[in-house]
Amino acid sequence: xxxxxxxxxxxxxxxxxxxxxxxxxxxxxxxxxxxxxxxxxxxxxxxxxxxxxxxxxxxxxxxxxxxxxxxxxxxxxxxxxxxxxxxxxxxxxxxxxxxxxxxxxxxxxxxxxxxxxxxxxxxxxxxxxxxxxxxxxxxxxxxxxxxxxxxxxxxxxxxxxxxxxxxxxxxxxxxxxxxxxxxxxxxxxxxxxxxxxxxxxxxxxxxxxxxxxxxxxxxxxxxxxxxxxxxxxxxxxxxxxxxxxxxxxxxxxxxxxxxxxxxxxxxxxxxxxxxxxxxxxxxxxxxxxxxxxxxxxxxxxxxxxxxxxxxxxxxxxxxxxxxxxxxxxxxxxxxxxxxxxxxxxxxxxxxxxxxxxxxxxxxxxxxxxxxxxxxxxxxxxxxxxxxxxxxxxxxxxxxxxxxxxxxxxxxxxxxxxxxxxxxxxxxxx
Numbered sequence: 001x002x003x004x005x006x007x008x009x010x011x012x013x014x015x016x017x018x019x020x021x022x023x024x025x026x027x028x029x030x031x032x033x034x035x036x037x038x039x040x041x042x043x044x045x046x047x048x049x050x051x052x053x054x055x056x057x058x059x060x061x062x063x064x065x066x067x068x069x070x071x072x073x074x075x076x077x078x079x080x081x082x083x084x085x086x087x088x089x090x091x092x093x094x095x096x097x098x099x100x101x102x103x104x105x106x107x108x109x110x111x112x113x114x115x116x117x118x119x120x121x122x123x124x125x126x127x128x129x130x131x132x133x134x135x136x137x138x139x140x141x142x143x144x145x146x147x148x149x150x151x152x153x154x155x156x157x158x159x160x161x162x163x164x165x166x167x168x169x170x171x172x173x174x175x176x177x178x179x180x181x182x183x184x185x186x187x188x189x190x191x192x193x194x195x196x197x198x199x200x201x202x203x204x205x206x207x208x209x210x211x212x213x214x215x216x217x218x219x220x221x222x223x224x225x226x227x228x229x230x231x232x233x234x235x236x237x238x239x240x241x242x243x244x245x246x247x248x249x250x251x252x253x254x255x256x257x258x259x260x261x262x263x264x265x266x267x268x269x270x271x272x273x274x275x276x277x278x279x280x281x282x283x284x285x286x287x288x289x290x291x292x293x294x295x296x297x298x299x300x301x302x303x304x305x306x307x308x309x310x311x312x313x314x315x316x317x318x319x320x321x322x323x324x325x326x327x328x329x330x331x332x333x334x335x336x337x338x339x340x341x342x343x344x345x346x347x348x349x350x351x352x353x354x355x356x357x358x359x360x361x362x363x364x365x366x367x368x369x370x371x372x373x374x375x376x377x378x379x380x381x382x383x384x385x386x387x388x389x390x391x392x393x394x395x396x397x398x399x400x401x402x403x404x405x406x407x408x409x410x411x412x413x414x415x416x417x418x419x420x421x422x423x424x425x426x427x428x429x
Contacts, residue, residue, distance in 0.1 A: 004099075004103055005099065005102065005103055005106070006095070006099050007083075007095035007096075007098045007099040007102070008095075009099075010098060010099055010102030010103065010106065011082045011098075011102075013102075013106055014082075014102070014106075014121050014124045014125060014128070015121055017109075017118075017119060017120060017121045017124055018120070018121050024117070025151060026151065026153070026155060026156045027117070028112075028117055028118070028119045028120070028123045028153075029119075029123045029126055029127060029153040029156035030156045031112055031115075031117055032105070032108055032109065032112065032119060032123065032124070032127040033127060033130060033156060035108040035111065035112065036104060036105060036108050036127060036130070036131050037134075038127065038130040038131045038133075038134040039130070039157070039158075040130065040133070040134075040141055040157055040159075041134075042133075042138060042139055042140060042141060043139075043140050043141070043160075043161040043275070043278075043280070044140075044141045044142075044143060044157055044159070044160040044161060045057075045060055045140070045141070045142045045143070045160065045161065045162050045163075045164065045271055045275075046143050046145070046154065046155075046157065046160040046162075046163045046164070046190050047060075047142070047143065047144050047145065047163070047164045047165070047166065048145040048148075048149040048152075048163075048164070048165050048166070048187045048190045049145070049164075049165050049166025049167055049168065049187065049200065050166070050167060050168050050169040050183070050187075050313070050315060051166065051167045051169055051260070051313070051315045051316045051319070052166035052167050052200065052260060052261075052263075052264040052267075053144050053145065053164075053166045054075050054144055054296065054299075055256055055261060055264050055294075055296050055299055056164060056166050056264050056267050056268055056271075057073060057075055057142045057143075057144045058073065058075075058294050058295070058296040059256075059264070059265065059268045059290065059291050059294045059296075060142050060268050060271050060272070061073040061087070061090070061140075061142045062090065062290040062291065062293055062294045062295075063268065063272060063282065063286055063287050063290030063291060064140045064142070064282070064290070065089045065090060065290065066285075066286040066287075066289045066290035066293070067280075067281065067282045067283065067286035067290070068286075069139040069140045070088065070089060070136075070137065070138045070139045070140075071088070071089055071138060071139065071140045071141070071142065072086070072087070072088055072129070072132070072133035072136070072138035072140070072141045072142070073086075073087040073088075073090070073141075073142045073144075074086055074087075074126070074129040074130075074133075074141070074142070074143050074144060074154070075087075075144040076122070076125070076144065076146045077415055077416075078419070078429075079297055079298055079310070079415060079418065079419030079422060079429065080419050080420075080422060080423050080428075080429045081429050082098075083095070083098055083429070084429045085125060085129065086098070086128065086129045086132050086133075088132075088133075088136055088138060090295065092429055093132055097132060097135070097136065098128070098132070100135075101128060101131040101132045101135055102128055104131060105124055105127050105128045105131055106124070108127070109124060120153075122146050122152075122153050123153045125153075126146075126153040126154055126156070127153075129143075130157075143157060143160075145187075145190060148183075148186040148187065148189070149165075149186050149187040149188065149189040149190040150185075150186050150187075150188075150189020150190070151186075151189070152189075152190075154190075155189060155190055158192070159192070159195075160190075160192060160195055161195070161274075161275065161278060162195065162196055162197075162198065162271050162274045162275060162278075163190050163191055163192060163195055163196070163197040163198070163219075164197065164198040164199070164267050164270070164271055165187050165188070165190070165197065165198075165199045165200065165210065166200045166264060166267055167200045167201075167202075167260070167263070167264075167315065168180060168183060168184050168187060168200075168202060168203075168206050169183075169313060169314065169315030169316075180203060180205060180206050181205050181206065181209055184202070184205075184206040184209040184210065185209055185213075188209055188210055188213035188214075189213075191210075191213045191214055191217050191219050192217060192219065193217050193218060193219070194217070194218050194219060195217075195219050196219060196220040196221075196222060196274045197210070197214055197219050197220070197221055197222070198222045198224070198267055198270035198271050198274065199221060199222065199223050199224065199267075200224055200263060200264070200266075200267050201223065201224055201225055201226060201263060202223075207223065210223075222270050222273075222274070224245070224263065224266040224267055224270055226263070228243055228244050228245060228266050229241060229242075229243060229262060229263075229266070230242040230243065230244055230248075232259070232262055234257075234259065234326060234327070235257075235327075236257065236302075236327045236328075237255065237257060237302065238253060238254050238255040238256060238257050238261075239253075239254045239257070239258075239259070239261065239262050240252070240253055240254075241254060241262055241265070243262075243265065243266060243269060245266065245269040245270050245273050246270075246273035246276075246277075247269070247273065247284075249269065249287070249288075252265070252288060252291060252292075253288075253291070253292040254291060254292075255291075255292060255293075255294060255295075256294060256296055256299055256300065257299075257300035257323055257327070258299075258300050258319055258320070258322070258323040259319070259322065259323070259326075260319040260322075261299075261300075265291060268291065269287070272287055297422060297427070297429075298310040298415065298418045298419065298422060300320065300323060301422075303425050303427065305400075305403065305407065305408050305409060306396075306400075306408070306409045306411060306425065307324075307328075307408055307409070307410045307411065308411045308412070308418050308421060308422065309410075309411070309412045309418065310412070310414070310415035310418045310419075311412050311413070312339070312340065312343050312413065312414050312415055313343055313345075313348060314345050314347040314348040314351065317348050317351040317352060317412065317413075318347070318351050320351075320355070320410075320412055321351040321352075321354055321355050324355045324410060325354070325355075328408055328410075331406075331407065331408050332403060332404060332406060332407035332408070333355060333356040333357075333358075333403070333407060333408050333409075333410055334356055334358045334359065334360065334399045334400075334402045334403040334407060334408075334409050334410070335352060335355050335356040335358070335359040335360070335384075335399075335409075335410050335412070336359070336360050336362065336395055336396060336399040336409050336410065336411040336412075336421075337352060337359060337360075337361055337362070337375070337379075337411070337412055337413035337417075338361065338362040338363055338364040338369065338370075338372065338375070338392070338395075338413050338414055338416075338417035339364070339369070339370050339375060339413040339414050339417075340364065340366060340368045340369055340370065340414055340416070341368055341369070341370045342368060343414070344370065344378075349378065349379065349382055350382065352379065352382075352412070352413065353379060353382035353383060353384050355410055355412075356384075356410060357383075357384060357385060358384065358385045358386075358402055359376075359379050359384045359385070359386045359387075360386070360387050360388075360389050360395045360398050360399040360402070361373075361375040361376045361379065361386060361387070361388045361389065361395070362388075362389050362391065362392045362394075362395040362417065364392075364413075364414045364416040364417035364420065365416065365420055366414075366416045369414075369416070372388040372389055372390075372395070373388045375388075376388040387402075392417065392420050392421055392424060393424050396409070396411075396421065396424060396425075399411075
C-alpha cells in the first residue's frame with residue numbers, strides 16, 4: 001500500500017478484509033499490535049458479556065472522564081458511523097486521526113501478509129483503536145469485547161487492570177456454543193492471572209463457571225447481587241437509586257432507562273471500587289456526575305413519542321419488554337421492528353409481540369437481514385396485526401400514523417436498524 005487513504009477509504013479497506021482475513025486465535029492481533037507498538041501502557045478495563053457490556057463500558061468511561069482522566073473507549077458495532085467505535089472522552093475519533101492511524105494499521109497488515117498473516121476486519125479495527133489511543137495519549141482505556149471473550153481480538157491485551165463480565169444469554173450460538181455454560185466459558189476467557197473480575201449476577205451454573213475460571217487464574221471474583229440495590233425509583237427516562245458495593249451510593253441518577261441498567265450500574269461501581277483499591281483517584285462526585293451524564297444511544301432512547309432500543313436477542317428484548325410494561329402500560333403502542341435472521345428465536349418473538357398488538361416491519365440494511373415481508377408473516381402467527389413497509393422511513397411514517405396523537409412507537413430488533421433510524425430522525429452519532 002503506497003497511496004495515502006482518507007478515512008472513508010480506510011474504513012472500506014478494513015471492511016473489505018472480510019473475505020480476505022483468516023482468524024488464527026489471537027496471533028494476528030498480537031502480531032499487529034507488536035508491529036504497530038501499540039500495546040497499552042496505561043490501565044485497561046476489559047468488559048465481556050452478552051447484554052449490557054456497552055452500557056457498562058460507557059458509564060465506566062464517563063466516570064473516568066469526570067475524574068479528570070483522558071479516557072479511550074472502544075465498542076462495537078457502530079450505529080451510524082464507524083468512528084463511533086473509537087471514542088476519546090466520549091467523542092468519536094476524528095476523520096483525520098482515523099485516516100492517519102488507519103494508514104499505519106493497513107500498512108502493517110500488508111507487511112504481515114508477506115508472512116502469511118491475514119487479519120480480519122475486527123482484528124484491524126481493534127489494532128486501529130489501540131493505535132489511536134497510543135497516539136492520542138489516553139490515560140485509561142475501556143475495551144468492550146466484540147464477541148465471546150477467549151478468542152476475541154480485544155483479549156490480545158494481556159495486562160488489564162480490571163476485568164468485568166455483564167449479563168450472559170444465548171447469542172452467537174453458532175460460534176460460542178448452544179448452552180449458557182458453554183457461552184460462559186468463552187466469556188470467562190478474558191479472566192487474567194491475578195486480575196480482579198467483577199461479574200453481573202448470574203444463574204448458578206454460570207456463576208460456577210466464572211468461579212472456577214477465577215480460581216484457576218488466582219483472580220479475585222466480585223459478584224454483584226440484587227441485595228446491593230437498597231432503593232430504586234424507576235422513571236421513563238431513568239432510575240434514581242441507592243446502591244451499596246464497597247461504598248454506599250445515595251440518590252444516584254442512572255439516565256439509561258430500565259431495571260437492567262441498575263444491575264449494570266452495580267458492575268460499574270464494582271469496577272470503580274477495584275480501580276480505587278489499586279490507587280486510582282476517583283472522587284465520589286466524579287462517580288455521581290459520570291453516571292448521571294452517560295450518553296449511550298439506542299438504549300431505551302426517546303425522541304418525542306419514538307422509543308428506540310437496539311435490543312437484538314431474547315435477553316435484550318425481554319429487558320425492553322419489562323420496561324415497556326412498567327412505564328407504558330396505559331399508553332397506545334405500535335411496534336416498529338427489523339431483525340437479523342440469525343438472531344430470531346421463539347422467546348424473542350414472544351417478547352416482541354407482548355410490547356404491542358400492532359406492528360410495522362422493515363428490512364435493516366444488512367446482508368443478514370430478514371425481509372420485512374417474512375418477519376411480518378412470522379409475527380402474525382404470534383397474534384399481531386402487522387404491516388410490512390418498503391423502507392425504514394416509510395415504516396416510521398406508517399407506525400406513527402397507527403400510533404396516533406397519543407401513542408408511542410417502539411423501534412427495536414437490531415442495532416443496525418435502530419442506527420439507521422437515528423439518522424432518519426436527525427440524530428447525530
